[in-house]
Amino acid sequence: MAIGGAVTPGRKAKWAIIDIIVVVYALVPVLWIVSLSFKTKDTLADGNFIPRDWTLQNYADIFATDEFIRPLINSLGISIIATLIAVVLGMMAAYAIARLDFPGKKALVGVSLLIAMFPQISLVTPLFNIERELGLFDTWPGLILPYITFALPLAIYTLSAFFREIPWELEKAAKMDGATPGQAFWKVIAPLAAPGVFTTAILVFIFCWNDFLFAISLTSTEASRTVPAALSFFTGTSQFEDPTGTISAAAVVITIPIILFVLFFQRRIVAGLTSGAVKG
Amino acid sequence: MTTTEVAPAPAGRGAEQPAPRRHASPWKRRAPLLPALIFTIAVTQIPFLVTVFYSFQSWNLVRPGSQYFVGFQNYIDVFADSTFRTAMLNTVVLTVVCVFVSMVLGLGLALLLDRKFTGRSVVRTLIITPFLILPAAGALLWKTAMFDPVHGLLNFVFGTDIDWLSAYPLGSVMTQVIWQWTPFMTLLILAGLQAQSKEVLEAAQVDGAGRWRTFASITLPQLSRYLQLAALLGAIYIVNSFDAIYLMTQGGPGTASTNLPFYIYQRAFEGFDVGQSSAMGVIVVILTLIVATFTLRLMFRTFDVSGGVK
Numbered sequence: 001m002a003i004g005g006a007v008t009p010g011r012k013a014k015w016a017i018i019d020i021i022v023v024v025y026a027l028v029p030v031l032w033i034v035s036l037s038f039k040t041k042d043t044l045a046d047g048n049f050i051p052r053d054w055t056l057q058n059y060a061d062i063f064a065t066d067e068f069i070r071p072l073i074n075s076l077g078i079s080i081i082a083t084l085i086a087v088v089l090g091m092m093a094a095y096a097i098a099r100l101d102f103p104g105k106k107a108l109v110g111v112s113l114l115i116a117m118f119p120q121i122s123l124v125t126p127l128f129n130i131e132r133e134l135g136l137f138d139t140w141p142g143l144i145l146p147y148i149t150f151a152l153p154l155a156i157y158t159l160s161a162f163f164r165e166i167p168w169e170l171e172k173a174a175k176m177d178g179a180t181p182g183q184a185f186w187k188v189i190a191p192l193a194a195p196g197v198f199t200t201a202i203l204v205f206i207f208c209w210n211d212f213l214f215a216i217s218l219t220s221t222e223a224s225r226t227v228p229a230a231l232s233f234f235t236g237t238s239q240f241e242d243p244t245g246t247i248s249a250a251a252v253v254i255t256i257p258i259i260l261f262v263l264f265f266q267r268r269i270v271a272g273l274t275s276g277a278v279k280g
Numbered sequence: 281m282t283t284t285e286v287a288p289a290p291a292g293r294g295a296e297q298p299a300p301r302r303h304a305s306p307w308k309r310r311a312p313l314l315p316a317l318i319f320t321i322a323v324t325q326i327p328f329l330v331t332v333f334y335s336f337q338s339w340n341l342v343r344p345g346s347q348y349f350v351g352f353q354n355y356i357d358v359f360a361d362s363t364f365r366t367a368m369l370n371t372v373v374l375t376v377v378c379v380f381v382s383m384v385l386g387l388g389l390a391l392l393l394d395r396k397f398t399g400r401s402v403v404r405t406l407i408i409t410p411f412l413i414l415p416a417a418g419a420l421l422w423k424t425a426m427f428d429p430v431h432g433l434l435n436f437v438f439g440t441d442i443d444w445l446s447a448y449p450l451g452s453v454m455t456q457v458i459w460q461w462t463p464f465m466t467l468l469i470l471a472g473l474q475a476q477s478k479e480v481l482e483a484a485q486v487d488g489a490g491r492w493r494t495f496a497s498i499t500l501p502q503l504s505r506y507l508q509l510a511a512l513l514g515a516i517y518i519v520n521s522f523d524a525i526y527l528m529t530q531g532g533p534g535t536a537s538t539n540l541p542f543y544i545y546q547r548a549f550e551g552f553d554v555g556q557s558s559a560m561g562v563i564v565v566i567l568t569l570i571v572a573t574f575t576l577r578l579m580f581r582t583f584d585v586s587g588g589v590k
């Protein structure tokens with residue numbers, strides 16, 4: 001087949017152009033909002049890609065009050081705690097699914113997947129009422145509990161896919177070579193499992209960080225309101241003042257760290273998916 | 281005290297451990313799975329039972345003391361409600377279109393990223409950016425940066441003067457959802473592509489298979505498991521789309537872009553009609569369970585098949 005032919009310079013150029021188009025498609029909205037966030041109120045609507053009048057006023061505005069900083073702290077704290085608990089519980093479950101055989105395993109996996117598909121919206125009203133009764137409404141645990149619940153099936157599923165790929169015979173081989181069970185686990189299995197656990201933790205964190213529905217219905221004050229919910233209140237003032245600049249600045253502030261975070265770890269994420277299997 | 285306790289322990293360990301390990305009870309083997317399972321079931325099913333209970337009550341929060349048993353009246357009201365039917369249709373359209381389009385785009389992007397070229401890792405990160413952005417921020421970003429009639433890039437690029445969100449509400453929401461979910465599909469499919477053994481691909485090349493033949497006979501079958509996973513997970517989350525609609529259109533204009541989650545939220549938190557919104561919640565759960573059962577069966581079959589091949 002001619003299609004599988006050699007890579008010519010022309011072909012390379014063609015691919016390069018396709019790559020550029022794709023990146024532009026993915027990034028234009030982001031770049032545009034970065035540009036909006038640096039524009040002054042008067043030049044917001046001028047349609048220039050590069051701001052004519054650079055200003056940091058929008059950033060100063062969002063950090064001037066607790067309206068944005070508090071939710072940022074809430075978001076980070078709630079997401080990190082929920083991620084840690086979900087990944088630990090998920091690892092135990094995934095280990096059982098990947099390694100042990102017992103009757104009803106399939107049914108149990110099915111149940112956990114069904115819970116992942118459970119429409120969150122149908123739980124919001126009762127959770128709202130239950131949490132108010134228990135005094136959990138508008139507190140950190142009030143959000144952490146549902147986040148763990150809905151993150152767990154994701155964690156179990158991803159982890160057991162990773163665990164299934166681990167060549168567990170290596171553990172036995174290490175023991176035959178004189179390693180203790182602890183050594184066999186920490187020196188052989190743990191390094192193979194680490195990329196999977198890490199990837200899962202990132203996915204779970206993003207899942208918790210991104211939630212909007214629970215955040216907006218189970219919180220009412222800055223005590224536990226997370227960033228997504230706080231953002232929706234930014235738009236609320238739009239009748240009196242155009243919040244485009246402020247919204248843009250807030251969007252940039254919460255987006256850039258995540259991009260940097262993943263840029264930093266992403267080689268590990270994607271490579272982790274493959275190298276474990278190849279090297280093992 | 282210490283001596284009496286320490287002494288029997290090694291003996292017990294040596295004598296008893298091999299036996300229970302060989303005949304370990306199934307419950308012992310299930311044990312690591314139980315905390316997660318019990319936790320998730322408790323947090324999802326207790327509220328769900330409460331939802332079922334509410335759905336048989338007439339209960340409006342603005343009218344205190346209005347709570348009483350009405351049987352199936354809420355369900356009858358819901359099915360007679362034309363907004364409910366619109367919301368249902370919108371949900372189906374939104375999910376099917378978004379899953380399909382983002383999977384096709386995702387497959388294309390994943391194939392693109394699977395090749396070696398300079399700056400690949402940077403391009404890869406930039407492409408997955410939309411998925412990493414907070415959906416709420418993504419929705420606001422499209423609302424203010426792209427669709428806005430005054431600041432919007434779309435009008436600027438096309439030289440038009442359209443208020444996209446009122447002219448094409450569902451289309452606009454779908455565009456945002458697709459933009460958001462394509463990277464997720466890309467990542468999953470890319471994982472599938474990279475899991476392929478390079479030896480097999482090289483062998484195919486040595487045997488004279490062209491790029492398309494290799495793709496169709498080796499890559500695609502191997503990928504089917506990842507494609508299904510992508511479709512399934514995508515569908516689960518896109519059915520529940522709430523952020524985009526809440527922040528971009530508020531379901532409007534009218535009910536043009538109202539989907540089920542948003543309508544339920546509206547009835548519960550803005551209309552305070554706990555009874556009817558719970559009835560809708562139960563209906564959504566039942567429909568989800570039907571779809572999920574088919575999907576799960578498909579998944580398990582796929583895994584059995586791939587297990588057999590291995």
